[in-house]
Amino acid sequence: MTAPLKASDTTVVNVALDDRAYDIVIGRDVLTSLGTRIAALRPGARTAIVTDKTVARHWLEPTEASLATAGIATARIIVDEGEGSKTYAGLEKVSEALIAARIERNDLVIALGGGVVGDLAGFAAAILRRGVDFVQVPTSLLAQVDSSVGGKTGINSPQGKNLLGAFHQPVLVIADTAVLDTLSPRQFRAGYAEVAKYGVLGDEAFFAWLESNHSEAFKGGAAREHAIATSCRAKAAIVARDERENGDRALLNLGHTFGHALEAATGFSDRLFHGEGVAIGMVLAAEFSASLGMISQGEAARVARHLAEVGLPTKLQDIAGFAQEGLADADALMTLMAQDKKVRRGKLTFILLEAVGRAAIVKDVDPKRVRDFLQSKLKA
Structure with missing residues (x-):
């Protein structure tokens, strides 16, 4: 492992995609550089900021101020927070507002928010005038280490998570670690699930570092920035090898097949945040791996133990309203998993x-083995 960053450092991680390569700029207070970076990247471009009501209260004015200082004209589009905005109706609202703001093909859409805003604004940019560039300014830990990087955009269908969308890479990502100070503890923990995922799927040394240093990462400073930068490097490397998920980019979906089904079963509501679903999904994936003889029960327990230690849910029974229809039913969960991408x-x-x-x-995993495994977990 590399030594943790100094808290004052700005780190730039490049996503190497030839002529569509872009930088992820990571550090405290880097949001102030947004305007100058956009002016250098797209001279003369106008912008429209898509954000949600909660993020707008904290970070919309500083974002607009950075753009204004650089002489960049902008419009604002504010949506409701939460997965409820990642719908056909939400996409229509944002798309029509972008058209009304006269955003043209040489302009930029700015996604200022968490994963929902990034997915929604990115998809709207992908289809507006057959493709307008966009910038990600992720304001949640989950978005900074996962959803803002890699170009996956989209909305939910009533039948499943992220079933409508497009690959549309951003031209810049600004990951200001200071904005994470305004997250609730639950939101930060949910994002941490995606950080831990990078260790679990491909970097045991990083996972061991997290086991020893997670409390410092939660507090902020150098450890937090190190965790974010390490996660972004891991994702950038995978995306550069497999942009459109034809091969090992699928590894980034560790925990997501189970997790997305659980999100759908809870109605994409705040009963289960995305990162919480991923945490439970990772534990289920580890335990299912153990049931197939791929890993030991001890290794599966190690994953569950760490996620529980930071306060994340690790079993189905941890979900609010667990007994409600769709969660305590293995067949219903199997039906939802059948819609997985x-x-x-x-x-x-x-x-x-x-x-x-x-x-x-x-x-080609045997569905009966999956169902029997889920049934055993429902009874645990």
Whole structure:
């Protein structure tokens, strides 16, 4: 492992995609540089900021001030917070507002918010005038280490998570670690699940570092910036190798097949944040791997123990309203998993573990084994 960053450092991680390469700028108070970076990147461009009501209260004016200082004209589009905005109706609202703001193909859309805003604004940019560039300014830990990087954009269908969307890479990501100070403890923990995921799927040394240093990462400063930068480097490397998820980019979905089904079962509500679903999904993936003899029960327990230690849910029974229809029903969960984007010709594909720090794509998993496993967990 590299030594943790100094808290005052600004780190730039490049996502190497040839002529569509872009930088992830990580550090405290880097939001103030947004205007000058956009002016250098797209001279003369106008912008429209898409954000949600909560983020707007904290960070919309500083964002607009940075743009104004650089002489960049902007419009603001404010949506409701939460997954409820990642819908057909939410996409229509943002798209029509962008058209009304006269955002043209040489202008920029700025996604100022968490994963929901990034997905929604990015998808709107992808389809506006057949493609307008956009900038990600992620304001949640989850967005900074995961959803703002890699170009996945989209909205939810009533039948499943992120079933409508497009690959549309940003031209710049500004990850200001200071904005994380305004997150609730629950929101920060949910984002941490995605940080831990990078260690679990491909970097045992990083996972061990998190086991020893997670409390410092939660407090902020150098440890937090180190965790974010390490996560971004891991994702950038995978995206550069496999932009459109034809190969090992699927490894980034560790925990997501189970997790997305749980989110759908809870109605994409605040009963279960995305990162919380991923945490439970990672534990289920580890335990299912153990049930198949791929890893030991001890390794599966190690994953669960760390996530529980930071306060994340690790089992189905941790979900609010667990007994409600759709959660305590293995067949209903299997139906939801059948809509997963990794399903091919009705065959389930899972991201499972060969060790802590080494994940594998396992295709054609026997649905009966999955159902029996879920049934055992529902009774646990």
